[in-house]
Amino acid sequence: MASKSAIPERVGEAAHAPPTAVRTEDDPTRDSYGTAFALLAPAIALYAVFSLLPIVATVGISFTNSGGFNTEAQFVGLDNYVRASEDPIVWQSLLRTFLWLFYHVVLAGGLGLVLALAVSSLARGKVFFRTTLFLPHLVSLAVVGVIWANIYDPFYGLLNTLLASLNLSHLAQGWLSDPFLVLFSVNVASSWQGFGLYMLLFIAGLQNVDPTLYDAAEVDGASAWQKLIHVTLPGLREVLTFVVSLAMINGLKGFATVFVMTNGGPFYASEIITTYIYRMAFQAQDHGLAAVLCIMMSVLAITITVTFNRWRARGAT
Template sequence: MAPLSTAPAMAGHTGGNPARMSIRRTAGSAWPDGDTGTAFWLMAPALALYAVFTLLPIAATFWLSFNSSAGFNTSASFVGVDNYAKAAQDPIVWKSLGHTFLWLAYHVVMAGGLGLLLALAVSRLRITRVFFRTAFFLPHLVSLAVVGVIWANIYDPFFGLLNTALTRIGLGAFTQGWLSDPALVLFSVNVASSWQGFGLYMLLFIAGLQNIDHSLYDAAEVDGANAFQKLIYVTLPGLREVTTFVISLAMINGLKGFATVFVMTNGGPFYQSELITTYIYRLAFQSQDHGLAAVLCILLSLLAIAITIVFNRWRARLSQ
């Protein structure tokens, strides 16, 4: 009888029906009374860092895009949309933008495609799978600046590994100035960048292959499908989600192709390997035209946002 006698007292102590309090708590604020201020002060350091290192630079970039400035230690004058008009009339801007789209296509095909091929090959191994998976991923741990130095020496027209190997195997007619030929320089630099990035995409594809139901392969064998047909009708559809993610990730990573190009060619020869990112650096730190550089930063940000939105919608359609 003691528990029965204490129940009303407990209800009176809590101020009413516990079920009614639970409903009131659910219908009201997600935070208990008095804890909102505590939550705000707990988030305040992170919000302050976000404001200082993200929101403030974004606002400063927009401000610079409407001003003529040669640096923070000089006076800035408001010029309106003159920087935007100047960017539209600059032929190097359009050339670097075209190179950026071509760079993205190269990176998706070479880095993403090589990652898929190696994932298919490594997944068939049994004993040496871990070794090759680790070995192919190691280049991704090397910084792009170091990759640029390594491949610049490989491409050296006189002492580089590539031309030397071609000469020794009797293919000296195919030796090239890989970084001095305007028709080859962008492709050559992208090979170095793709070599650094394919390991990550390979691991993503391997993870996707492990999630495919193996009973689908058994059913395909019963239907008489050969290896190529199983690849087309089972493996690739099973990798659809991973493929769209890899493509979007490769395009975002491709937009960050500054380090490799800057180290290997600095945008040359004759702007034939100039990207938006390298041209931004040239304008901001060599020409001291911060207004035009800010306009191109905004253009690059809008390009990254557009790519992300398009591929998210594409992924959503494929998942339906």
């Protein structure tokens, strides 16, 4: 840490310097290096111990047969990678992760966009709707899982009892038991929680669309739909790419709702990569395989981020 005694030295130094050479922050002196280090040290220390070290260690574990936190692990080469490639559930969970991302982008991103357009078009009451529609985002995804598990409960849940009381019992479904529906049902819960933030971002983006463009379109006699296509959406382009990438990253991290509502079942029908990592690491104690899954997940996350940053950069120029 740089001590306070550094101050007079610096001042003295400056006094000896030729008057024309005004010091700027561009000057890479040892002292500012020390200051920078002092300012960075707390962040670096925490980040190195609790993020960087584990990232490196994950790669290490993936080459061992670690069978638990207390066991001795041996180097097994690419064994875990081979096992992962031969495990059908790995591939299924990966596929379902993509499906999950797609659902989340469409449901949460789409709902966020539509509601943002609707709310922004209002002359009065914007704040009321913006506030009310944002409420689900304040609820923890785990709690959302508890809430929606009860909504979907086949015998007492809101959804099926609602359908029954509207004489629509034939539409009642096993929302969490039907293997084709379950991932979608859980994603609806997740997206219900997620869309609020995207909506706010779109509303902010809409405020930045140049109003004169609308006036110009108005003069050209454009319909509301044409204005949306030719003015609004192009104006939102940057926010749009940002929201899509944010939604994909959030989707990739999806865990709590699946864990709480179905625990990956029935028969792996809702197993995604994060729940499978948890199952392997903390239930089956198969750390080697879990580490391979972790690496796959990181690669996915990096790919998504890089791709969208490129896209964004290209869109900006």
